[in-house]
Amino acid sequence: MARIICGVDVSGQRLDGRIGPDGPAVSVERSAKGVEQLGGFCAEHGVELVVMEATGGLEKLPFGLLWAAGLACAVVNPRQVRRFAEAMGYLEKTDDIDAGVIAQFAQVKNLVGQVPATLNQERLRALVVRLRQLTDLKVVQTNQRRLLNDPDALASIDEITALIRHQIRGFETAIAELLGGDPVWRALDQAFREIKGVADRTVAHLMAQMPEIGTYSNKAIAKLAGLAPLARDSGRRSGQRSIYGGRSQVRSILFVVAAVVARHEPDFIAFRQRLLDAGKPKMAVRVALARKLLVRLNAKARDARRALVAA
Structure with a gap:
């Protein structure tokens, strides 16, 4: 028996939901109030799973709030959904159509809910992302410094680089404390470091x-x-x-x-x-x-x- 799945097309301002490829639809604001309205719509129609595409982080708000409201959710790859839509003959592309396609894709793939990350997991991810950004920024500043001779310009670079290094040390410390405070992460940390060359x-x-x-x-x-x-094989051809x-x-x-x-x-x-x-x-x-x-x-x-x- 087919499950009742609501596909949600997420944009910067709106959440467009549809049950199945051509079922009831709803359009709400991408806000806490809008997500509450979407949750009520899903409850009214007995929805078992809400599915949305990964949209550069815009999906995090509805994903988290719907899970908190007791609705199982899943996030899917937008490229896969687009190819599925083309294979199914959907040449048009609107928010309403996309929501229905997402629901149909989830039904065909027999998707299940993806349990949201813990607060510690979200914090670790944010810290690691920012640490990588700061490291990349330090490399940029270092490369730019090689091309400068003016004392004021060099002083500006040095000041910014010193701040970046200070922040990098702070994030490294915060990450180490976070890993050390979780028994699973602490055990994995010790296990991984047994391999020579694997660092923090x-x-x-x-x-x-x-x-x-x-x-x-x-x-x-x-x-x-x-x-x-x-x-990459086909017939007698064995591709690389x-x-x-x-x-x-x-x-x-x-x-x-x-x-x-x-x-x-x-x-x-x-x-x-x-x-x-x-x-x-x-x-x-x-x-x-x-x-x-x-x-x-x-x-x-x-x-x-x-x-x-x-x-």
């Missing part, structure tokens, strides 16, 4: 951007990070495998850390050399090392979680 920032990024680590299979976690080679999609921020940090680990861990050193001796392209070697590191981290996280449960 790696742990923070993984905890913030991939909280599922240690709960998924190695194949699933690699696909989640976009490090699983995807088949390539990676696609996934969490780019996790992938980028793994590329960097895997290169460091491959200089310290004996099995990584040997693995890298075997790939190079086999004539593998440098990018393929880079991806393989990152995937091997993620699988190792996932195994350590799984063991650490089991030990906590058994304790």
Whole structure:
């Protein structure tokens, strides 16, 4: 029996909901009051699941408030929904149509509710994102300084850089305290650091951007990070495998850390050399090392979680 699903198209000002592809619809403000009205609409029609696209963070308000009101919610990839709409023959694109397509997509995919992140998880994610922004900003200021000779301009750069460094230290301290205050994160931190080359920032990024680590299979976690080679075969043709999609921020940090680990861990050193001796392209070697590191981290996280449960 088909579930009653409400698709919601989220924009900066409005929330447009529709039950199924052509059922009852509602349009409300994207505000606490509007979400309350949307919740009442869903309760009136016996909605079991509310689904919305990821919209650059605009979906966080309705997602959190609807869950708090007891309505299960899920967030989906907008690219997948758009391709689904095209495959289903929806050539028009309006907020109302999009909401119905989202509901139909969720029905076909048999989606379930995604439990919202805890307050600590949200805080860790925010701290890690800001730390990365500050680090990038420091690099920009450092590069700009090399091109300057004027004393006033150099003094301005130095003043800004000093402030950035001060804030970076503050965020690093806050992140360390947050990780140390959670027993699961503390256990994962200790487990991850057993791998030479894995430092505090790696742990923070993984905890913030991939909280599922240690709960998924190695194949699933690699696909989640976009490090699983995807088949490109058709008939007698066997296409070259390539990676696609996934969490780019996790992938980028793994590329960097895997290169460091491959200089310290004996099995990584040997693995890298075997790939190079086999004539593998440098990018393929880079991806393989990152995937091997993620699988190792996932195994350590799984063991650490089991030990906590058994304790």
